[in-house]
Amino acid sequence: MAAEVREVDLVVIGAGPVGENVADRAVKGGLETVIVENELVGGECSYWACMPSKALLRPVQVLSAARALPGVAEAVTGDLDVAAVLRRRDSFTSDWSDDGQVSWLESAGIGLVRGRGRLSGEREVTVTAEDGSTTVLRARHAVAVATGSVPNLPDIPGLYEAKPWSSREATSATEIPDSLAIIGGGVVALEMATAYAGFGATVKVIAKGGLLGSVEPFAAERVAQSLRSQGVEIFTDTETSRVDRTGDGVRIETTAGPITADEVLVATGRTPATADLGLETVGLEPGRRLATDDTLRVDGFDWLYAVGDVNGRVLLTHQGKYQARAAGDVIAARAAGRPVDDAPWGAHAATADHDAVPQVVFTDPEVAAVGPTADQARAQGKSIRVVDYDLGGVAGAGLTRDGYQGAARMIVDEDRGVMIGVTFVGPDVAELLHAATTAIVGEVPLDRLWHAVPSYPTVSEIWLRLLEAYGRPSSA
Numbered sequence: 001m002a003a004e005v006r007e008v009d010l011v012v013i014g015a016g017p018v019g020e021n022v023a024d025r026a027v028k029g030g031l032e033t034v035i036v037e038n039e040l041v042g043g044e045c046s047y048w049a050c051m052p053s054k055a056l057l058r059p060v061q062v063l064s065a066a067r068a069l070p071g072v073a074e075a076v077t078g079d080l081d082v083a084a085v086l087r088r089r090d091s092f093t094s095d096w097s098d099d100g101q102v103s104w105l106e107s108a109g110i111g112l113v114r115g116r117g118r119l120s121g122e123r124e125v126t127v128t129a130e131d132g133s134t135t136v137l138r139a140r141h142a143v144a145v146a147t148g149s150v151p152n153l154p155d156i157p158g159l160y161e162a163k164p165w166s167s168r169e170a171t172s173a174t175e176i177p178d179s180l181a182i183i184g185g186g187v188v189a190l191e192m193a194t195a196y197a198g199f200g201a202t203v204k205v206i207a208k209g210g211l212l213g214s215v216e217p218f219a220a221e222r223v224a225q226s227l228r229s230q231g232v233e234i235f236t237d238t239e240t241s242r243v244d245r246t247g248d249g250v251r252i253e254t255t256a257g258p259i260t261a262d263e264v265l266v267a268t269g270r271t272p273a274t275a276d277l278g279l280e281t282v283g284l285e286p287g288r289r290l291a292t293d294d295t296l297r298v299d300g301f302d303w304l305y306a307v308g309d310v311n312g313r314v315l316l317t318h319q320g321k322y323q324a325r326a327a328g329d330v331i332a333a334r335a336a337g338r339p340v341d342d343a344p345w346g347a348h349a350a351t352a353d354h355d356a357v358p359q360v361v362f363t364d365p366e367v368a369a370v371g372p373t374a375d376q377a378r379a380q381g382k383s384i385r386v387v388d389y390d391l392g393g394v395a396g397a398g399l400t401r402d403g404y405q406g407a408a409r410m411i412v413d414e415d416r417g418v419m420i421g422v423t424f425v426g427p428d429v430a431e432l433l434h435a436a437t438t439a440i441v442g443e444v445p446l447d448r449l450w451h452a453v454p455s456y457p458t459v460s461e462i463w464l465r466l467l468e469a470y471g472r473p474s475s476a
């Protein structure tokens with residue numbers, strides 16, 4: 001069967017949140033654009049990651065909040081209705097149908113070609129559909145790779161054969177096992193430990209190092225304490241040497257002794273999805289991340305872009321979509337010969353990837369952080385001052401729940417008089433984060449920040465307390 005050949009301005013491989021946004025911006029910039037998708041339009045985030053995981057976590061957090069509030073606690077007499085929680089989760093994944101997202105592609109003027117896309121030479125992508133038919137897509141201007149990432153499976157004897165869960169099975173489960181062991185101590189591990197413990201499963205976390213390595217240690221410690229208080233067993237600095245599926249579950253040999261459970265979830269990070277992408281046809285090594293400049297153009301190419309998880313810059317949906325806006329716009333600008341604004345903080349540069357990446361870990365308590373931790377800032381050679389404050393001491397926090405426990409840290413760059421990093425840990429801190437991101441990106445001087453008055457009595461009063469603890473610069 002002869003391959004169909006099509007020529008368009010831009011070919012995007014991967015219709016996750018990032019690929020969709022690259023395509024949308026490029027179409028808005030005047031480019032004829034086709035997107036290639038092998039599974040579901042919407043990608044990992046929509047069906048097996050952000051959306052279903054947060055849909056699983058929210059009821060657990062709400063129940064915990066209700067139980068912490070006298071007058072409300074008395075009204076909550078039962079446990080979670082797990083079947084109802086799973087049904088609500090299904091609605092967020094549209095029952096794993098991408099009809100809605102396909103309609104959106106159509107309305108946005110983006111062409112869709114279903115199948116596995118592989119580079120087959122300069123500016124060329126060959127798509128193999130499920131029925132084996134092929135389409136050759138030739139790009140007049142650019143190819144953008146937005147194929148995301150795949151879970152790591154560590155080389156532990158017996159693990160592959162034991163058919164462990166990945167985050168896909170954990171986020172799409174239709175039944176909750178009585179017990180779940182989790183290998184890994186990162187974000188996926190602790191969010192899923194929170195959800196499954198909330199559903200009544202016995203959860204054991206096996207981390208080869210510490211927990212939540214990317215956040216301030218005091219925040220990770222509070223999450224660990226809370227999980228332990230819910231009955232989650234946490235083994236840190238624990239190596240796994242073997243995994244076997246037994247008649248009634250799994251048996252995991254570790255340096256802390258054997259651990260048994262009905263299921264085992266492996267949450268040990270992710271690898272850029274470049275193994276089967278035809279990278280060798282353009283002189284690149286398969287399996288590696290595609291390193292880019294700040295306009296998301298792959299180093300050494302003038303037509304190849306890599307956006308989102310696949311470039312390994314930041315593995316977060318919102319940051320990938322931020323990159324996508326820059327990439328779609330710059331591809332369109334370069335194609336039309338319009339000026340490119342790739343200076344730091346310019347319209348075509350993903351500068352925030354380096355200095356101002358916000359992330360919320362939706363555990364209970366939540367961790368919300370942006371910018372470097374104190375250790376990271378010191379390692380960067382910055383002259384910093386660290387300001388800590390007890391979040392539970394803020395009037396709004398006390399109103400939010402009785403015995404509110406939380407902490408806040410602000411990191412100030414003493415040479416510039418601006419904050420560069422903020423961490424909150426506590427119930428419902430997620431929505432506090434954007435104010436911090438705004439102040440960091442805007443490089444708002446601390447003496448001006450005193451004029452941004454938080455409403456009373458909200459949790460946002462933490463900003464005033466942090467500034468007071470630092471001291472008003474003009475009155476020093």
Ligand SMILES: Cc1cc2nc3c(=O)[nH]c(=O)nc-3n(C[C@H](O)[C@H](O)[C@H](O)COP(=O)(O)OP(=O)(O)OC[C@H]3O[C@@H](n4cnc5c(N)ncnc54)[C@H](O)[C@@H]3O)c2cc1C
Pocket residue numbers: 013014015016017018019036037038039040041042043044045046048049050051053054115116117118146147148149167171188273276277307308309310314315316317318319320
């Ligand atoms: C359990 C979990 C929870 C998460 N929660 C959050 C969260 O709360 N907030 C957050 O910001 N981030 C979260 N993340 C991270 C987030 O999911 C990713 O950063 C995001 O999905 C990256 O988007 P992407 O478009 O780059 O890749 P993906 O979403 O992985 O999309 C890539 C798409 O490309 C397709 N594809 C791959 N190869 C090919 C090919 N050769 N041909 C055609 N199509 C191809 C795939 O099928 C997929 O649809 C979570 C991740 C996990 C695992």
Ligand SMILES: NC(=O)c1ccc[n+]([C@@H]2O[C@H](COP(=O)([O-])OP(=O)(O)OC[C@H]3O[C@@H](n4cnc5c(N)ncnc54)[C@H](O)[C@@H]3O)[C@@H](O)[C@H]2O)c1
Pocket residue numbers: 154155183184185186187188189191207208209210211212213267268269270315316359360361362
């Ligand atoms: N709320 C959110 O923003 C959110 C939620 C989930 C996932 N994510 C993103 O998805 C990505 C993947 O999450 P993740 O938790 O899988 O990765 P991660 O990088 O957060 O954590 C990986 C964990 O696995 C451990 N590990 C690595 N190799 C191991 C091995 N061989 N044996 C045992 N343990 C090993 C590490 O020590 C670490 O604790 C992250 O980059 C994260 O930012 C974000």
